[in-house]
Amino acid sequence: MTLMKAVTFRDFGGPEMLQLTEVARPEPGPSDVLIRIHAAGICYHDVLSRAGKIPRDKPGQILGHEIAGEIAAVGSNVSPDRIGERVVIYQRLFCGQCPYCLAGRQDLCRNSRVLGENGGGGYAEFTCVPAQNAIQMPDGLDMTTAALAVCPIGTSVRAALGVAKIGPGDKVLVTGSGGGLGLHQIQVAKSVNAHVIAVTSSDEKVDVIKQAGADEVIISPDLKFSREVWRLTAKQGVDVVLENVVTNTFGESLRSTAQNAKVVVLGNIGTRPVEVDPGLLIVRRIRIAGSGNATYADVRRSLHLLATGAVKPFIGRVLPFPDVGQGHALMEQKAVVGRVVLSGW
Structure with missing residues (x-):
């Protein structure tokens, strides 16, 4: 079993509940990709999850759904040419078969969940997602910037x-x-x-x-x-x-x-x-x-706005992953302007 670094929370409560640990690195299934995470934003949704204000969430999970990284490995049904691709992760894991998905409204899929709600999130060295959820980013975008493309x-x-x-x-x-x-x-x-x-x-x-x-x-x-x-x-x-x-x-x-x-x-x-x-x-x-999550079309427009400079990311602080508790505290105290992004261990 290969281990990786991750930050989990041992119980509902304050930012001090977040702790650095080692967990099993996920392995991609046939249609999945393994993402080496370079940057992860802290969403207020994460803060509410950690505090126990989102009923379906459980302690011990890896939070975080604002993720940018590169494809490190692929499943047997995914082209190996994608290895090394720089991507953002579409945060909603959707079925792809319901009328909403087929109409391009993946955000409305009733058979879906948001990455990080039940673990597998961005506060870690790696995560696995279906290959369709890894969206290639334009050349020239840095990872810290791209982490904000899907949300916010x-x-x-x-x-x-x-x-x-x-x-x-x-x-x-x-x-x-x-x-x-x-x-x-x-x-x-x-x-x-x-x-x-x-x-x-x-x-x-x-x-x-x-x-x-x-x-x-x-x-x-x-x-x-x-x-x-x-x-x-x-x-x-x-x-x-x-x-x-x-x-x-x-x-x-x-x-x-x-x-x-x-x-x-x-x-x-x-x-x-x-x-x-x-x-x-x-x-x-x-x-x-x-209104909630973006659709695929929204993410592509978001990446275009970032790549052309029409939208510039507001990042108040960049912290190493082990300091995610400090990032949560800053957001709760409204002591930061813009997003807090995690990068580096």
Whole structure:
């Protein structure tokens, strides 16, 4: 049995639960590829998993689904020419046979799971995935950058361009704009010439939010921002809300909308239910939609945006894999701007 380094968590709890260990290196099945992991992003989903806030997760697993690396070995049904290929991993392990998969909506497959939810994730030296989940990256992209292509950038592409269908001139409100999703959503929206209003609770993040391309930034420590949105839009409201926070912001987001607006929900930081005013939905004809993982097409667009420089990754810290607990702590404390990426042992 060949061993590899990995970081697992022994029980639900704080970042201190994450520990460096050695586990059996996975072996590729006939249709799989073995990926040598060069970089892995820390998603807030990982933080919630470790804290025990995602019911299906279990302690002891290897978290992480934002992965870039190279193919080190292949199964018998995979061309050996793929060995050495630089790839990102499509994070949803899907069936490929249901109507959603056949229609290119792998994100909706009911017979799927996200890599890392039940182990096999990116906080390790190697992982095995079906060959179809390894997507070749463009030449010139470094691994640290590419690790963000599927999530958060691909997730932002799905929400902004796939679900909200943002177009030129649309007024777009982004909550949690200083986070790993928000900073990339701003850039994706600007790539199609939308007008972006960003909300942040911290004045320390204003400069980086403007750097991402936001047209206006609202600093709202108490998260009461709808009045300012109305002022900035001449009392018309916004056409689209990209809602990354939800807890403590959802009501204000709804009140910030124009007639026939779309509110796209991506996150729920507090993991709590929120109240909705049905009258407001009716009067303004507001459409609320959930959004999650990217599709394959979204990932390819994400890689193109990165390769052309239309979207630049916001990486607050790069840490060695054994320091992943520090990365989780930084994210929980909102002490980092953008993503934390792991690289090197």
